Amino acid sequence: MPAKIKPVESLKLNNNLSIPNVALGTWKASPDDCYNAVMTALKCGYTHIDTARIYRNEVSVGRAVNDFLKQSDVKREDLFITTKISPYEFQDPENAILASLERLQLDYVDLYLMHHCLAEVTGEGIMPRDENGFRKHIPPEVFSYVDAYRLLQKLVSKGYTKSIGICNINVPKIQRLLETKDLIPPAVVQCEIHPYLPQHDLVEFCKANNVVVEAYSPFGSTGAPLLDDPDIVQIAQKHDVTPACIAVSWAVQRGTVALPKSTTAERIKANIILIELDGDDMDVIDNIHKRITKRYLEPKWKLNVYDSDADFRPYT
Numbered sequence: 001m002p003a004k005i006k007p008v009e010s011l012k013l014n015n016n017l018s019i020p021n022v023a024l025g026t027w028k029a030s031p032d033d034c035y036n037a038v039m040t041a042l043k044c045g046y047t048h049i050d051t052a053r054i055y056r057n058e059v060s061v062g063r064a065v066n067d068f069l070k071q072s073d074v075k076r077e078d079l080f081i082t083t084k085i086s087p088y089e090f091q092d093p094e095n096a097i098l099a100s101l102e103r104l105q106l107d108y109v110d111l112y113l114m115h116h117c118l119a120e121v122t123g124e125g126i127m128p129r130d131e132n133g134f135r136k137h138i139p140p141e142v143f144s145y146v147d148a149y150r151l152l153q154k155l156v157s158k159g160y161t162k163s164i165g166i167c168n169i170n171v172p173k174i175q176r177l178l179e180t181k182d183l184i185p186p187a188v189v190q191c192e193i194h195p196y197l198p199q200h201d202l203v204e205f206c207k208a209n210n211v212v213v214e215a216y217s218p219f220g221s222t223g224a225p226l227l228d229d230p231d232i233v234q235i236a237q238k239h240d241v242t243p244a245c246i247a248v249s250w251a252v253q254r255g256t257v258a259l260p261k262s263t264t265a266e267r268i269k270a271n272i273i274l275i276e277l278d279g280d281d282m283d284v285i286d287n288i289h290k291r292i293t294k295r296y297l298e299p300k301w302k303l304n305v306y307d308s309d310a311d312f313r314p315y316t
Helices: 031-043 058-071 093-104 145-152 171-179 200-208 230-239 243-253 265-270 279-286
Strands: 010-012 018-020 048-050 080-085 109-114 161-167 188-192 212-216 257-259
Touching (some): 058 080, 080 093, 109 188, 145 161, 171 200, 188 200, 230 279, 243 257, 243 279
Parallel strands (some): 109 161
Antiparallel strands (some): 010 018
């Protein structure tokens, strides 16, 4: 029996806006490759594009988006554009987003995310490092992710972004944001999530608290090692689809937003094709992490930002 194809759909955010559940990721895409990838994606039906200041390709994303809008009947409000503030910009988010909007040639973004949960020192460029190669961050007791988020939320009322959220964070820190009285709840949390790092606890916590989870690196980052995994390959063969289709379909079927990245036209087109997985398929993929667990993104800080909350002061 052929696989049942499913359309890309939208998830409801906690501010009553909607977010498409598949996006084109643009990390590590060169300017020309990024422009071509975004144009290809938009032409084949993507409506959600994800970029960031630190990717250094906002200009290419913006040029592609604006060229596409001029060439098509699609309106700006039909697209969902995400960018992210870099840690060295956390203390001045208004100037950061205005600079991003200028690069993107847009009046607003649909989602603005804190790229990490540690602020870095300013005035020393992107990802400043000390003599030992560690990224130089501001001590959390001096200026924390909660302080940064409090500044970020002002951008919503000013109309620069429709929604805000945070990346690369764990459950205790999300809970602290939700429990801090003067903060609007994050609409989205974006983390590394794939079958080798399913983050079941984080996904379930966010679902229970009405926060949408975005899964970046759904293929396991550079080289897409997950696509050679024997369980993924076997399920792909069962449904006569690609392993990439299985990885993206699994992410979407569990209620997260998948952010597959590619600069190859055929793969971009293929990555938006979703199928319905059966219960056995989902169980197998859900449990792959028991055989192999791997996190591919490990920012070189002196603090473990993922597995410990002990270094952050309590908030009331």
